Amino acid sequence: MIIVISSTGDSKYSVLDSRFGRCSNFAVYNSKTDTYEFVENSAAASGHGAGISAAQKVTDLKANVVLTGNLGPKAKQVLDASGIKGYQVHDMKIEDAVHAYQNGEAREIASAGPSHQG
Amino acid sequence: MKIAILSGKGGTGKTTVSTNLAQIMRLNYVDCDVEEPNGYIFLKPVIQKTEEVFIPVPLIDSDVCTLCGKCADSCQFNALARTMSNVLFFEELCHGCGACTIVCPALAIEEVNRPIGNISTGEYESLNFMDGKLNIKEPMAGPIISKLKKSIPEGIDTIIDCAPGTSCNVVKALEDTDYAILVTEPTKFGLHDLKLAVKLVRNMQIPFGIIINRSDETVNMIKVYCETETIDLIGEIPFSRRVAEMYSNGLLLTKDLEFGKIFHEIASNLRNLIDSEVEQAGDACK
Amino acid sequence: MQIVVISGKGGTGKTTLAASFAYLGDTELIKVDCDVDASNLHLMFGGRNIESLPFEGAKLATVTESKCTSCGKCISFCRFNAIKILDNSIAIDPMKCEGCGACTQVCDENAIKLEDEVTGNTIITDSDLGIISRAEMIPGAEGSGKLVTQVRKNALSYSQSDNTHFIIDGSPGVGCSVMASITGCDYSVIVTEPTMSGFEDFKRVYALTKHFNLKSVVVINKYDINEHVTAQLEAHCDEMSIQVAGRIPFDRTVDKSINSGIPIIAYDESEAGQAIIDIWNQFEQILEEKK
Numbered sequence: 001m002i003i004v005i006s007s008t009g010d011s012k013y014s015v016l017d018s019r020f021g022r023c024s025n026f027a028v029y030n031s032k033t034d035t036y037e038f039v040e041n042s043a044a045a046s047g048h049g050a051g052i053s054a055a056q057k058v059t060d061l062k063a064n065v066v067l068t069g070n071l072g073p074k075a076k077q078v079l080d081a082s083g084i085k086g087y088q089v090h091d092m093k094i095e096d097a098v099h100a101y102q103n104g105e106a107r108e109i110a111s112a113g114p115s116h117q118g
Numbered sequence: 119m120k121i122a123i124l125s126g127k128g129g130t131g132k133t134t135v136s137t138n139l140a141q142i143m144r145l146n147y148v149d150c151d152v153e154e155p156n157g158y159i160f161l162k163p164v165i166q167k168t169e170e171v172f173i174p175v176p177l178i179d180s181d182v183c184t185l186c187g188k189c190a191d192s193c194q195f196n197a198l199a200r201t202m203s204n205v206l207f208f209e210e211l212c213h214g215c216g217a218c219t220i221v222c223p224a225l226a227i228e229e230v231n232r233p234i235g236n237i238s239t240g241e242y243e244s245l246n247f248m249d250g251k252l253n254i255k256e257p258m259a260g261p262i263i264s265k266l267k268k269s270i271p272e273g274i275d276t277i278i279d280c281a282p283g284t285s286c287n288v289v290k291a292l293e294d295t296d297y298a299i300l301v302t303e304p305t306k307f308g309l310h311d312l313k314l315a316v317k318l319v320r321n322m323q324i325p326f327g328i329i330i331n332r333s334d335e336t337v338n339m340i341k342v343y344c345e346t347e348t349i350d351l352i353g354e355i356p357f358s359r360r361v362a363e364m365y366s367n368g369l370l371l372t373k374d375l376e377f378g379k380i381f382h383e384i385a386s387n388l389r390n391l392i393d394s395e396v397e398q399a400g401d402a403c404k
Numbered sequence: 405m406q407i408v409v410i411s412g413k414g415g416t417g418k419t420t421l422a423a424s425f426a427y428l429g430d431t432e433l434i435k436v437d438c439d440v441d442a443s444n445l446h447l448m449f450g451g452r453n454i455e456s457l458p459f460e461g462a463k464l465a466t467v468t469e470s471k472c473t474s475c476g477k478c479i480s481f482c483r484f485n486a487i488k489i490l491d492n493s494i495a496i497d498p499m500k501c502e503g504c505g506a507c508t509q510v511c512d513e514n515a516i517k518l519e520d521e522v523t524g525n526t527i528i529t530d531s532d533l534g535i536i537s538r539a540e541m542i543p544g545a546e547g548s549g550k551l552v553t554q555v556r557k558n559a560l561s562y563s564q565s566d567n568t569h570f571i572i573d574g575s576p577g578v579g580c581s582v583m584a585s586i587t588g589c590d591y592s593v594i595v596t597e598p599t600m601s602g603f604e605d606f607k608r609v610y611a612l613t614k615h616f617n618l619k620s621v622v623v624i625n626k627y628d629i630n631e632h633v634t635a636q637l638e639a640h641c642d643e644m645s646i647q648v649a650g651r652i653p654f655d656r657t658v659d660k661s662i663n664s665g666i667p668i669i670a671y672d673e674s675e676a677g678q679a680i681i682d683i684w685n686q687f688e689q690i691l692e693e694k695k
Binding site: 126153156159192220252258264281282284287289293310311321322334363368 | 597
């Protein structure tokens with residue numbers, strides 16, 4: 001499966017970025033190969049709709065799961081329509097976030113948080 | 119001839135000046151402050167027609183849509199998102215530009231009208247009155263202002279009451295006008311924002327003059343600025359509690375003896391200034 | 405907690421009230437000026453700008469003349485009348501262009517592209533009374549709502565803890581700038597005046613706050629200019645279960661205070677100042693409870 005994590009940097013030791021729409025990078029973890037790829041988040045500079053644009057990007061990356069701090073209502077709407085689940089993880093390294101999810105320690109984001117928080 | 123009234127700072131007296139000048143000079147009046155229109159309170163028009171204003175927005179036929187995502191990629195406002203199952207549309211972000219419709223290779227997008235507000239047309243004292251109103255929770259006033267401007271009949275002298283500030287809403291109201299009146303008040307805030315409004319009209323190359331409202335002993339801060347910048351001072355309306363009360367009751371000041379005279383004088387100065395602008399423009403063309 | 409001061413109608417006293425609250429609050433209270441096209445809050449405080457960054461809030465179509473064949477296709481697709489034919493090329497009016505890119509999609513010669521446009525500067529001012537996050541929009545620029553959103557984000561980045569409070573000076577109106585100022589706030593203080601215009605505008609901006617699920621309180625400024633309309637306003641608020649936090653009398657000292665840069669609450673004899681202090685005390689209680 002593909003897990004996408006909102007990240008502050010471009011290594012698996014970087015800290016997770018709790019903002020989804022405007023995080024600086026997306027970490028793309030492939031569980032089959034146990035490898036990480038990093039993609040810059042061009043939506044970060046967006047005006048309104050950064051969350052939508054970021055969710056679109058995550059869809060294009062064919063993610064199954066997203067790990068982040070907060071998902072605004074529009075971003076969640078886009079991810080829901082693609083069957084991508086969001087899980088809430090707090091500030092920790094990307095690698096640790098993936099392990100937390102795999103160990104069932106991350107809480108599923110069932111409803112969207114407030115808008116304009118990322 | 120179209121005369122626009124703007125200010126920079128809110129509450130300096132745009133509507134006071136525009137409604138009273140319109141009445142005394144027998145001009146048609148258009149209220150382009152579509153977020154908070156107030157001109158009707160003072161001119162008390164008989165409204166003959168109200169029509170909705172729409173913007174064209176995409177409607178995607180999911181049977182034809184291939185989920186290629188080109189529409190979402192083309193949208194500069196993030197109003198479209200391609201998901202694994204459909205294309206989502208976020209209407210409040212849509213500017214009605216039609217880019218998505220142009221790029222769709224499957225011709226899956228049809229444009230439909232989405233209402234964002236309305237325009238009313240009517241008469242006050244046998245003169246034309248128009249205003250626009252943005253629906254609450256709609257973010258964009260622009261299309262209504264543009265529609266209002268398009269609806270102004272040619273060859274009829276009109277006063278255009280603009281919104282406060284210096285944003286794109288004011289620009290749309292100012293476009294293709296012949297003269298601008300900047301209404302200010304003698305306070306630090308008034309002067310600060312007046313300078314921004316002056317920058318705007320200069321950028322747009324619209325000849326302009328200033329009216330100082332609520333003038334009192336501090337008026338020199340504006341007068342000195344006008345002199346330094348060689349800006350025409352059209353007139354001054356002195357501060358008066360009586361005026362504030364009349365305004366609060368929705369009354370035109372032209373009905374008052376003292377202020378009626380003041381507006382007559384302002385109207386006369388304005389006519390002279392506009393005539394000399396027209397003359398200068400004519401000379402420049404020779 | 406984020407408290408936003410709005411009005412609907414311009415000139416009712418938003419900035420006077422927001423500045424007064426800022427003086428009465430402690431220096432940790434972050435001040436946010438969201439009236440980006442007529443930014444006045446900082447005029448009441450001294451200090452210096454410690455950050456000023458250009459903000460690219462819009463896109464602008466630009467044409468490469470050497471590639472343009474003046475076919476005019478872009479003109480027929482531009483919905484904003486931003487393009488005209490000029491000599492051997494086309495001219496794009498930057499004031500009218502909304503940066504939608506429709507023209508870039510139809511141009512067969514790839515002669516047009518969208519470029520980022522600076523629409524203003526975001527600024528952080530370090531005043532004697534703490535941080536002010538504000539912006540100066542370029543007169544006539546598009547995208548004021550985006551600039552407001554950035555000003556608020558900048559303010560958030562200065563918050564020291566979860567207990568930092570924000571006082572936000574909003575802009576007049578009910579459109580995208582105001583929406584960007586009020587979204588996510590905890591309270592809105594609607595400053596109105598007892599005039600027919602003020603009353604109508606108040607109703608519209610209140611409806612907007614309901615849509616955003618904001619708790620609102622009302623302050624009636626210059627209430628004694630027309631006590632009849634004040635009574636109507638208060639009756640309306642009562643009917644709608646909207647709390648009136650206070651009334652401020654008309655006081656010419658306010659203009660003096662603006663011109664001298666001294667807060668109205670510092671004038672001991674000012675009745676307006678005293679009324680504002682009473683209103684603030686109510687808020688302070690709420691902020692204390694939140695801590």
